[in-house]
Amino acid sequence: MKYDIIVIGGSAAGLIAAITSRKLYRDKKILVIKKLEKELVPCGIPYIFHTLGAVEKDYMGIEEKFKANNIDVLIDEVIDGNVKSKRVLTKGGKEFEYDKLIIATGSTPFVIPIPGRDLENVMTIPKNYKYLGNVHEKIKNAKNVIIIGGGFIGVEVADEIKKSGKNVTLIEARDYLLPASFDSDFGEIAKQEIEGDNVKVFLSTKVKEIVGNDKVEKVILENGEEIPADVVILATGYKPNTELAKKLGIKISEWGYIETDDYMRTSIKDVYAAGDCVQHKDYFTGKPSRLMLASAAVFDARIAASNLYKLKLLRTNKGSLNAYSTMIGSKAFAAAGITEAVAKEEGFDVIVGRAEVVDRHPGKFADASKIIMKLIFSKECGLLLGAQIVGGKSVGEIINIISLAIQKEVNVKDLLTMQIGTHPLLTAAPTVYPLSIAAEQALAQM
DSSP, X not given: OEEEEEEEOOSXXXXXXXXXXXXXXXXXXXXXXXXXXXXXXXXXXXXXXXXSOSGGGGBOOHHHHHHHTTXXXXXXXXXXXXXXXXXXXXXXXXXXXEEEEEEOOOEEEOOOOOTTTTSBTEEOOOSOHHHXXXXXXXXXXXXXXXXXXXXXXXXXXXXXXXHTTOXXXXXXXXXXXXXXXXXXXXXXHHHHHHHTTTOEEEOSOOEEEEEEESEEEEEEETTSOEEEOSEEEEOOOEEEOOHHHHHTTOOBOTTSOBOOOTTOXXXXXXXXXXXXXXXXXXXXXXXXXXXXXHHHHHHHHHHHHHTSSSOXXXXXXXXXXXXXXXXXXXXXXXXXXXXXXXXXXXXXXXXXXXXXXXXXXXXXXXXXXXXXXXXXXXXXXXBEEEEEEEESTTHHHHHHHHHXXXXXXXXXXXXXXXXXXXXXXXXOOGGGOHHHHHHHHHHTTX
């Protein structure tokens, strides 16, 4: 059977690739081939352990969206194909011909080689609802839970599991939490926040061995300390699913990702890729990035789908911004662009502007929160390079505005003179608006 457009993968990138294709090419036959019957909201996975309370409450509901948009769906796995004859072959023995192919095969957890990692109740956090249902059941019956990895998945999962009354220990090899997106000063705030919820945190610490008789019983640290464990969760990052791409002869990067151009075209004509399986490049340095975010996957998918038949959506940004937000305890953390540490490592001469204000005015309102903001600028030209914020929930949208500001090459003077709208119930006072205050402080250093 022939389709005009075949999308392999059904999570965020696959969903948007198919839906965008349908909106732009109404006469095309579209097929999505995906391995799982039900897809999860990727960023919602940590919250199945307490706030949502069940895996089922995190279902994305994309099956209905595909049906409503006249997109065919096959629950199967593409295992091979021929790019010359433009065909793909599924595990179930079905063969399809395509005109355009979009690969959105995502990622799977990367398991570090710790002795004992194969013991029962040593688990990961994949985007697989059946597997995560099992993880959820194991944790419900556990008393002591250890999470290895202090990135955003590890921190969010630790925070959620602690809310259900478990003894939770978080172990990170680096010397502060959330090291991919934040500098150490914000990592320390994150540590204080999660420790305030009685999660025990080990920094600059590696696990020597996971020990047990068939089932995990404890974790032994490199310093010899032993910690009891009923469940161990490995939150040590993800690796791209590129086995199919390799079989098809698509060029793979040094780090194992699919290489694409700015329009998500692979090395094979009429084959595109989007999402976690794609090699992104840093916005400022141009170097390969291990960025894996649903927001980035959706961006990729829209670019790929929009340009399948001709370049109709021109890409003007230079690379991928690490725009990210999360909740730890009662505080929202957000970041975009490069950190101060990375900027200095890359040779940028930087200045930093800071602001600590209350996000309501006056600050006596019941929902008022303190905002701590850090803006990183190039000292040479005043260009905004990055930002880090912690505060109330408004932080989640402030970082999106900052992300756009970075893409539009806003400088310190632009932020200082930006025209803003404020209201006592919604924002900080105009006299102490955090972007203006941080920009003013930075400008004074130039």
